[in-house]
Amino acid sequence: MNLYTFARGLVKSILSPLYRIEVKGLEHFPKDGGVLLCANHIDNLDPPVVGISAPRPVSFMAKEELFNVPVLGKLLPDLRAFPVKRGMSDREALRKGLKVLKQGDVLGLFPEGTRSKTGQIGKGLAGAGFFALRSEAYVVPCAIIGPYKPFRKLKVVFGPPIPMDSIREERLNAEKTTEIIMKHIEDLIHANQ
Incomplete structure (x- = not known):
């Protein structure tokens, strides 16, 4: 058993009962192929929570x-984490992210780049659009619906992959593509609150 599998099981055994995590939409998650998983960002625990969900x-x-x-x-x-320099265009991190997707693996991103202090969804950074346009990966929106309060229900909802063909055909830029991704995340939040 590798460290990732062990850590995932351990973290799940702690966080799932503590936050009564409810996972919805697993049927939308592609079984294979590269997946760009884009979620809203409300807490430091978001990466492990998305990882176990x-x-x-x-x-x-x-x-x-x-x-x-x-x-x-x-x-x-x-x-499965790799470093990114914040506040600048990090070419090495972009290359590594594309490599993850091209290998047919899952890359998790929080397009807002930082946690929302209010819980409201913020503006996404162009990085999500860059990965969506530069790879053939499925783009799966994910909504984390809090709050993170012990023994109160926390929802993680996966939406259907965003149809990227029309976006690529329209030759939208990375910023516009990120806006579309963020809209899908926002719609998931509203539909599941």
């Missing part, structure tokens, strides 16, 4: 500073 292993970009934290920094690569 998704039916397939998920790779996440993590802020570069976390890789300098003793012990954690050594574990992150085995937990």
